[in-house]
Amino acid sequence: MKEPQGRARINTRGESATEEGKIESLRLQVPDLRREALELLLQIPKGKVTTYHALAVALGDEAAARAVGQIMAANDQPERFPCYKVVHSSGEVGAYSAPGGSAAKIAKLRAEGIEIQDGRIVGLHRYLFTDFKSSRPLEQLRALQEELSAAISLEPLPKEPKTVAGVDVAYGRGEGERERAVAGYALLDLAGRAVGFETVEREVAFPYIPTYLAFRELPILLELLERVRGVGKLADVVMVDGNGILHPRHAGIASHLGVLLDIPTIGITKSLLCGQVELAGLGVREVRYVLLSGERVGAAVRLSERAQPIFISPGNKIDLEGAIELTLPLASSSHRLPEPIRLAHELCSAAAQQGREGRREEGKQMALGL
DNA sequence: GCGACAG
């Protein structure tokens, strides 16, 4: 069996007490990015505008530009947080989710003396404000991921596990409601039989941003797994719908969960986040390694005949070979995903859909005055 | 229109 490259490098970074403390703080609190983005709007002077990109940079990563757009679109206090001041980098005024739509957005901007023709600001540079004072939360979270990756162990499992669980998260929201998440836990024995289920539901404030998925799903997954652990049903290994070390900073959500709970975790995804692997002609159960700057961080595997490949990576307290060896026998012939993840997905997506329908009914009844 | 980074 080959040694995974890079194990030594991952484990040799120093950890100070303060770094440990920062990582531990994730257990209790993740920044409210929605709130921070909205509050940045209060810094924009009258007669000025900013862009989705500039706000993302102020939050600490331009990759968050689309998430900024989603946050603005979900702004339920347009009087308090002036999201009409956010436009495309091209000068295009863009959409406005508050009453009146883009026409209202244009009217509000013109009222502040901004020149607009054909839905586009004329001479954006004259009005552009980018000098935000910000703690740059995404920059801090990246640093946290770097530190967390140093705490990952990629040693093989100490002994054969007796149980494996899968976890997944589904989302939903009603009209004018904040986004809610349902997390599902499916506990299986090594024969692949389900022996227990659990779900947890709560509001989410952190948007999806590529490479920051952990901060969106960690709060609810920690709550779920702490609850399961409390009743003695925590599996020997937990499979997560997301990456382990197959991540630009070796810090996918499976690694976050594994380090924070000090348990073995495996990451499973349906698409490749980063790295290189040749997928052409991949046979069923054939293993091809994903390379990230020369390092083996994961593997592409097809679990069934017709299925597209999935991507497996160790999260914590397991090596890549062990992660693959544990995943293969938990595949069913007719599904793309291994059973623990598939069942967890079924569980939480059904619950989320029921939640959506339930709130829709409530909404109808409210509208009917019942 | 192109390119497009897990869920």
Next chain:
DNA sequence: ATCTTGTCGC
């Protein structure tokens, strides 16, 4: 992830 009809194939 979610929004979504029918359709093709094992």
